Each structure stands twice: as structure tokens, then as C-alpha cells.
Amino acid sequence: MDTLSMTPILNSVIFSILGIIILLLTYFLIEKITPENTWKEIVQKNNLAVAVVFAAFIIGISMIISAAIHG
Template sequence: MQQILNGITNSVIYSIVGIVILLIAYLIVEKLTPENSWKEIVQNKNIALAIVFAAFIIGIALIISASLHG
């Protein structure tokens, strides 16, 4: 039972760490870009920028996942 609880705890901790790292990476990219990307995607419906940011998020998520998995 203790191993199951340790596994669940580790999964939750690594998930939270991964999400925090992903948000930090997004905020860094948001600061580096000249315009407010979220505003451009939502208000101006810029599909190309949405695709670029989706690819960025997927790429960073894969990197974080691989690094946390070992």
C-alpha cells in the first residue's frame, strides 16, 4: 500500500512541477514576443499564431515529460 501511495504522490508532484515549468516557459516566450500573443489569438483570431503557440506548448511539454520521466 505504501508503494502505491508513493507512486501517486510522485506522479502528482511531477505533474505539478511539469505544469509550472510549462507556464514559466510560456510566460518567457510571451515576454520575448513583441505583441500580446493571447490577445492576438483571441481577439484578432490569428489562427497562424495559435498554431505556432500550440506547437510550442506541445514541444515544451514533450521536453518536460522526457526530462521528468528520466
């Protein structure tokens, strides 16, 4: 394979990793600014409301990152 055919694959991998890193950074930012430990609320206390809010957050941020990367 020549390098010209590998460019889209390499770009896809780089942007995927970049998107995952940005998503994790935003998760940790939200975790820091919320008063409760959200992971503890979701896992240990089985708080479904917090789980739904964080699922919506992750989907929303993922859509924003995807649109920003896609252009």
C-alpha cells in the first residue's frame, strides 16, 4: 500500500483518539464542578436520574465533538 491510501485511515484514527480524549476531559471537568461524586451516585447508590443526565451529557458532547471534527 502506498502512503496516499493510508492517509484517510491514519486521519480517522487520529481524530478518533482526539475525540475520545476531549470527551474524557469534559467528563472530568463536569465531575469536578458538580457537588456530588457522580460516579459514586450512579454505581453505588443506583441513582438512575444521574445516570440518565450523564448519558445525555455524553451523547451531547460526542455530537459536538463529531461535528467539530467533521467540519
